[in-house]
Amino acid sequence: MWSEFNNRIFSLACKTSIVTDDDKNYITDTFRWLRNNSSDSNDINKQNLLDNGLIKICLWYFEDYFREDNLSRSIILQFLSNFSMNNKNVQEQIFKGFHKKIRVTFLSSNDAKLLNTSIMILYTLSINNNELRVQVLQDDELIKEVFKKWEKAELEYCKIFLDSIFSNSKDFFIIYKNICSQTQSDLLEILCIWLEHYEEEVSIDVIDTIGKKLFMEITYFDEVKNSVLNILAKSSSISKFKSKFDNDPQFLKKIIDLLKYVHERSKNNNEFSEVKNLSTLFSGSEIISHSRFCFKSDIIRLISNICHNNLDNQNMIRTEHVIPILLECCSFDAKNPLMREWSIVALRNILNGNLNNQTFVANIDAIGPIDQNSKIAF
Structure with a gap:
């Protein structure tokens, strides 16, 4: 299996200078095969491929050859996500090489599948890596787009991304402290929706920290946000959170x-x-x-x-x-x-x-x- 994997990567590398339109389906199918089989490769082989220019190859196809082909671009990102699975070093290298391209794609594309894949790979690359996670969470422009797009059914990873934020008070407040006042209100309003429809995804720690930081530590009552009070009121009626108030x-x-x-x-x-x-x-x-x-x-x-x-x-x-x-x-x-x-x-x-x-x-x-x-x- 690994020999076949190497051969397919090698064939992609050889075509980067001579690829023609006739090869398009073959290349897309190659990336699709790599996507489906990459998670089984071992860490040593993964690192060898990275050392031999895998990211550069993928970038060329993503940015140049498939610039107008959103399906093939999505498949490339899916391959990289699977390829990085359970390997922090690989995740860091892919993030370093692809992060800016993925970010621009998410902010500018109108293709639902590509948008969903873009936020998916940012999520999977950073979810278990605190340093990468902070970079994503502090990206004000990216976070605003997630807030705008999460309700679209085809963008399920925007909701998954928000689920992860509302289950971790540290992540929640990394975002909260790095966005403007209006976007803070948007975040709190979305959390209100989560308490109504997805309460199981909201952690007790997030509600407890909101109560302490955004209510108890507020000196002047005029500065208490409507949405903060609404969150506390909603959560106080949910048995999961009630003991924090009682x-x-x-x-x-x-x-x-x-x-x-x-x-x-x-x-x-x-x-x-x-x-x-x-x-x-x-x-x-x-x-x-x-x-x-x-x-x-x-x-x-x-x-x-x-x-x-x-x-x-x-x-x-x-x-x-x-x-x-x-x-x-x-x-x-x-x-x-x-x-x-x-x-x-x-x-x-x-x-x-x-x-x-x-x-x-x-x-x-x-x-x-x-x-x-x-x-x-x-």
Whole structure:
């Protein structure tokens, strides 16, 4: 088998200076055969081929002879991906020789098969090599294209690539720290979709780190991103992640302080103010596209989930004077669809099995308005 492999590589090398159109099918079939049989070759033979110019041969066919033949170019990349399997040194050499060409192809091609193969080989070459992986993850332009293209069914490796990012907090934050603010928001919005449809691919560590770095470490509440809050709200309702929220009183305290801050500011004419006109949801996209759309709803949803069957968290809601706020939130706000419903669910979860909270609500008329001294100064 290996002798045949060598012979086919040699035949490709001999043709690079005299190849004709009549040879096109033969060369494509040769690369197809190499693709199908390369994973069985041993490391010594692989290295010998690399030392004798394999990458240079493949580059010439990829860039010159098959410049207009996307199928043959895809087969060449598939061959190199299989050839590099389980060999870090081979992966590094192919990455060094082909990375720029693959990158340009992914950014410029309109051919779905070639696009999918391009991101596939970048994924396979770098997935187990931290140095190469970082180069790919820090490529802002490449990452943006993955975000644009992952929903296309024929580009399955864009989704696989994102699966790998959402399963590793280190990879996630390598990307997050190297992209602009808008692309950061795009990444977080895509993660929201993953939590709805592919939650098994999202690691607990990613959600935990987002909670710590993008919420707990944020000094000013105005800097908390809508999408971060939405991720926390969604994940708090998923059993896989729920324990990360249930037993962290500091996290709940900050959520409570955020609700107080937003609720107080909503009484004035600002980004958190309520919109009572239902028709605004249907007359245009201004409300739906608002920078704080659903922000307060997500806070209340998060409180509701954290307090479910958790006596300590229920008690904190009472002692931190949150129940009167939730009662006030049982009203319609077009800027926060389902705020009323989430407030009712939150109150149910806070009262369930908690006699002290039930007594508090039963005597709410005697308590009067929220104590102004209990509010947090920001």
